[in-house]
Amino acid sequence: MASTGTLYRGGVSMWSWVAHRITGVAVLFFLYVHVLDTALIRVSPDAYDTIIASYKTPLVNLMEVGLVGAVLFHALNGLRVMAVDFWERGPRLQKQMLWVIVGIWLLVMVPGTFYMMKHTIESLFGAA
Amino acid sequence: MSATPDLAMPNTRPTPRRRQGVNFEKNSWIFMRASGLILVILVLGHLFIMNILDGGVQRINFAFVAGRWSSPFWQFWDLTMLWLAMLHGTNGLRVIIGDYAKSGKTRFWLRGILYTASAATILLGTLVIFTFDPNLS
Numbered sequence: 001m002a003s004t005g006t007l008y009r010g011g012v013s014m015w016s017w018v019a020h021r022i023t024g025v026a027v028l029f030f031l032y033v034h035v036l037d038t039a040l041i042r043v044s045p046d047a048y049d050t051i052i053a054s055y056k057t058p059l060v061n062l063m064e065v066g067l068v069g070a071v072l073f074h075a076l077n078g079l080r081v082m083a084v085d086f087w088e089r090g091p092r093l094q095k096q097m098l099w100v101i102v103g104i105w106l107l108v109m110v111p112g113t114f115y116m117m118k119h120t121i122e123s124l125f126g127a128a
Numbered sequence: 129m130s131a132t133p134d135l136a137m138p139n140t141r142p143t144p145r146r147r148q149g150v151n152f153e154k155n156s157w158i159f160m161r162a163s164g165l166i167l168v169i170l171v172l173g174h175l176f177i178m179n180i181l182d183g184g185v186q187r188i189n190f191a192f193v194a195g196r197w198s199s200p201f202w203q204f205w206d207l208t209m210l211w212l213a214m215l216h217g218t219n220g221l222r223v224i225i226g227d228y229a230k231s232g233k234t235r236f237w238l239r240g241i242l243y244t245a246s247a248a249t250i251l252l253g254t255l256v257i258f259t260f261d262p263n264l265s
């Protein structure tokens with residue numbers, strides 16, 4: 001078949017690969033920003049505390065949940081990719097392993113989101 | 129090259145692949161897996177401590193960082209994480225650019241921008257960790 005100029009073949013395994021790509025690039029772009037904001041610690045305590053204050057606002061706080069979710073998916077899926085590459089039963093179990101990592105992801109993200117957003121929730125809706 | 133292909137030996141042209149010396153793409157493949165394995169601990173540990181544990185991001189300020197970087201253990205953790213994550217992410221994006229950028233010229237420039245941004249970021253981050261001054265005012 002002539003090249004159609006696409007790498008996509010379809011199915012849930014394709015989407016896990018797409019998600020791995022997107023999360024990897026997104027996290028790299030965040031890392032550029034994060035090294036820059038951390039560098040303000042060399043400028044003055046005030047400069048650093050000011051930039052960190054923006055990380056504590058509700059909207060950015062929500063984006064941090066997204067960041068942690070992206071990194072966690074990328075990390076778990078990276079381990080799955082390695083299992084497919086190096087474990088003899090990996091290729092046959094790749095789909096089951098995808099459901100396992102989705103399960104672990106949910107198990108961590110549900111309480112994780114609560115602790116990450118605790119202060120924001122309390123500041124917006126009052127302490128329980 | 130002859131105009132008509134020799135059908136008896138259709139595929140004798142050697143594939144353009146280096147047969148000796150270091151195989152860059154293979155090393156890159158191994159590096160992505162080895163660095164990924166170490167980053168699981170460094171990055172997930174970092175995110176857990178900074179964003180979830182003990183009040184998360186709300187407790188972070190200059191004094192908090194000064195306390196952490198007074199310990200060589202966390203300095204070493206952060207430095208290793210910086211270098212491995214930057215090299216892993218940069219190498220990953222290098223491969224992605226190769227997949228989507230069709231012309232050699234686009235590839236060259238996109239990768240040039242990528243390497244410049246990453247080198248500058250690694251340098252800046254390393255300087256910050258090594259020259260941090262807890263008594264700065």
Ligand code: HEM
Pocket residue numbers: 020021023024025027028031071074075076077078079081082160161163164165167168171172213214216217218219220221223224
């Ligand atoms: C936390 C632990 C991590 C693990 C276990 C991990 C694992 C992996 C693996 C195994 C690959 C190679 C996939 C392949 O060759 O098919 C990969 C690709 C990649 N990773 Fe990571 N990684 C981690 C963290 C990171 C971080 C922090 C960044 C960003 C700075 C990142 C950015 C990327 C990028 C951009 C790619 C290329 C994706 C592609 O080619 O489709 N990774 N990762």
